[in-house]
Amino acid sequence: MTAHGERSRVENRGLVEMGSDHWLDALLGRVPHRPAALATPPAGSGLRPVPGDRGLPFVGMGAHTARYGPAFLLALMRRHGPVSWWRAFGRRIVAVSGPEAVQVVLANRDKAFVSGWPSVIGPWFDGGLLAMDAPRHLADRRLVQAAYGEGAVDGYLRLMAEDLDERLDRWPVGARFELVGAVRELSGQITARAFLGVPYDGVGKRVVDAAEECIRAETALARVRLPGTRWHRAHRARAWLIRHLGEAVPEARARAGEDFLSVLSRVEGFDDRQVALHALFTVIASHDTTTAATLASAYFLGKHPDWRERARAEAAGAPTRDAAAVDRLTTLDLVVRESIRLVSPSPILMRVAARDTEVLGHHIPAGQLVSVCTGVNQLMPELWSRPDRFDPERFEHAEDRGRRLAWAPFGWGGHKCIGMRLGMLKVKATLAALLRRCEWSYPESYEAPWRFTSLPAPRDGLPTVLHRV
Ligand code: HEM
Numbered sequence: 001m002t003a004h005g006e007r008s009r010v011e012n013r014g015l016v017e018m019g020s021d022h023w024l025d026a027l028l029g030r031v032p033h034r035p036a037a038l039a040t041p042p043a044g045s046g047l048r049p050v051p052g053d054r055g056l057p058f059v060g061m062g063a064h065t066a067r068y069g070p071a072f073l074l075a076l077m078r079r080h081g082p083v084s085w086w087r088a089f090g091r092r093i094v095a096v097s098g099p100e101a102v103q104v105v106l107a108n109r110d111k112a113f114v115s116g117w118p119s120v121i122g123p124w125f126d127g128g129l130l131a132m133d134a135p136r137h138l139a140d141r142r143l144v145q146a147a148y149g150e151g152a153v154d155g156y157l158r159l160m161a162e163d164l165d166e167r168l169d170r171w172p173v174g175a176r177f178e179l180v181g182a183v184r185e186l187s188g189q190i191t192a193r194a195f196l197g198v199p200y201d202g203v204g205k206r207v208v209d210a211a212e213e214c215i216r217a218e219t220a221l222a223r224v225r226l227p228g229t230r231w232h233r234a235h236r237a238r239a240w241l242i243r244h245l246g247e248a249v250p251e252a253r254a255r256a257g258e259d260f261l262s263v264l265s266r267v268e269g270f271d272d273r274q275v276a277l278h279a280l281f282t283v284i285a286s287h288d289t290t291t292a293a294t295l296a297s298a299y300f301l302g303k304h305p306d307w308r309e310r311a312r313a314e315a316a317g318a319p320t321r322d323a324a325a326v327d328r329l330t331t332l333d334l335v336v337r338e339s340i341r342l343v344s345p346s347p348i349l350m351r352v353a354a355r356d357t358e359v360l361g362h363h364i365p366a367g368q369l370v371s372v373c374t375g376v377n378q379l380m381p382e383l384w385s386r387p388d389r390f391d392p393e394r395f396e397h398a399e400d401r402g403r404r405l406a407w408a409p410f411g412w413g414g415h416k417c418i419g420m421r422l423g424m425l426k427v428k429a430t431l432a433a434l435l436r437r438c439e440w441s442y443p444e445s446y447e448a449p450w451r452f453t454s455l456p457a458p459r460d461g462l463p464t465v466l467h468r469v
């Protein structure tokens with residue numbers, strides 16, 4: 001291929017563009033946009049209505065959302081600007097994209113927006129920070145912060161490392177297996193001891209399974225508590241989790257351990273139920289996000305032998321249990337940052353307008369669900385050179401410097417991820433341990449088919465063969 005051809009070839013096409021190869025893409029491509037305004041602004045306000053698309057009657061553009069994720073929202077922004085709306089899953093959703101619009105909503109200066117997560121996913125975050133608003137959110141966040149101090153986080157990593165090597169040793173070598181399931185299971189296995197102070201086998205697995213039941217219910221179509229439904233099972237799982245964790249708190253306090261539950265139980269200001277609810281949300285908030293980040297990074301490492309070798313050489317002498325040593329894995333740091341730029345574990349952040357308000361001169365009516373599209377910013381050619389390319393070096397020469405909200409996979413503003421350092425440590429420690437033991441690669445012709453129904457993961461399970469190094 002010519003130098004020019006090389007430059008113009010779109011990489012990671014499925015992440016930055018809506019597809020056109022599959023029959024389903026052809027079908028979805030034919031759905032008419034049906035432009036319409038969201039709501040009429042109050043007379044004399046000088047505000048403009050939010051432009052957008054109705055899509056198909058009843059279903060709107062829900063299938064587009066699930067299939068293309070941020071690429072669909074990027075196209076929506078191109079069509080209608082940084083504040084637009086579309087219909088999916090039975091509701092009208094406002095999408096705010098681009099640094100200015102995202103900043104207005106996340107900065108939330110006049111408290112016009114509240115958390116939109118409970119209304120989207122259900123009651124699974126209740127009692128956790130992300131479901132709270134000011135002033136309760138600020139008060140609880142100050143207390144919870146004590147469990148995220150540097151010393152505390154170093155302790156969680158030590159506990160994770162106790163299980164990491166032993167669990168990775170059980171992964172198949174020389175045989176094809178699905179990395180998606182394996183990484184998800186591994187994340188749960190190294191969570192139990194670090195967050196709850198219990199070994200995975202036995203009650204740890206039961207807690208992780210019950211938390212996963214709640215996570216899975218986010219995508220349930222039928223939200224009714226009828227026996228046999230996913231929604232009903234998730235309610236039962238949550239009731240058990242709250243009871244079990246509530247009972248575990250006094251014991252956790254007494255053992256004065258290094259695990260999250262034990263550390264949080266010693267923070268003054270919470271009763272046992274509050275500790276249990278914060279711990280439960282922490283398990284939920286950390287499990288899928290770190291799974292998605294680990295998967296994305298493992299995928300890109302598998303596609304890029306140069307980065308794999310560089311990361312492996314650096315990981316060779318770094319003890320996984322030592323947070324300072326994992327912090328110093330700068331190559332993996334670049335790789336993970338670039339991987340979660342392209343595949344953001346949480347590419348949209350949900351808010352609801354608490355009252356009539358405006359974003360960049362567009363009228364947002366009270367009660368309106370708003371999707372803050374940080375994942376779109378991470379793909380915008382206005383903010384990144386060749387955003388389609390996997391190029392960790394862009395962080396080495398600080399391409400994002402001075403571009404606020406160009407890179408925001410951990411959110412921004414009052415709800416910014418409190419577990420960012422721990423999340424990065426967990427993902428880097430997992431990848432370092434894997435690189436030290438194994439080699440893996442994906443053919444150049446293979447592009448993972450990402451799906452965005454819940455947190456992003458390849459639809460095909462990411463078939464992988466490991467070889468011992
Ligand atoms: C790569 C891993 C992770 C990613 C990409 C991630 C992403 C995020 C994002 C985007 C938010 C903000 C959501 C919003 O504003 O609506 C958030 C909040 C949060 N995250 Fe993370 N997260 C990760 C790992 C973790 C870990 C390991 C923990 C805990 C151990 C954690 C705990 C939390 C909590 C408690 C909040 C709520 C903060 C608040 O509402 O004040 N996260 N995370």
